[in-house]
Amino acid sequence: MAKVYGRDEEMIPIQSDYVEMGGSTLTIDQWAQGLVVKLLEVTHGQWLYRNVHVHDATSGLAATARKEEIQRFIEDQIELGEEGLDEKDHYLLEVNLEDLESTTGEEQHYWLLQIQAARSERALRAANQNNVHSRDSNERGRA
Helix, strand or coil: CCCCCCCHHHHHHHHHHHHHCCCCCCCHHHHHHHHHHHHHHHHHHHHHHHHHHHHCCCCCHHHHHHHHHHHHHHHHHHHHCCCCCCHHHHHHHHCCCCCHHHCCCHHHHHHHHHHHHHHHHHHHHHHHHHHHHHHHHHHHHHC
């Protein structure tokens, strides 16, 4: 007879009495095997649900947290507006991004990288121009 661990001293005798009374066409071994299979199916189903709930790229917990962070960065960039952008990069503020809830957030992340790169490029160009002007001023002062 298959051993059902846990409270088998209660489950097996009860099921055995039920089988003897003609309440089931299964033998006690078939019933115990079926019970184990059902328990494995339930735990596997819970494991699958948890994996989707936690790790799914669109609706999982990690994805949701990542998309909330992306949304905050998007709002920060929109709040900055044209500040720190060249005129040629203003089109980035006109991009209509899809709703983060129904996407993986890749398109929004790519947009963030583009606008951050555009702001960084302008800041670097401005810093280089300031360095050139400072160097020229210093050279003229020495002459």
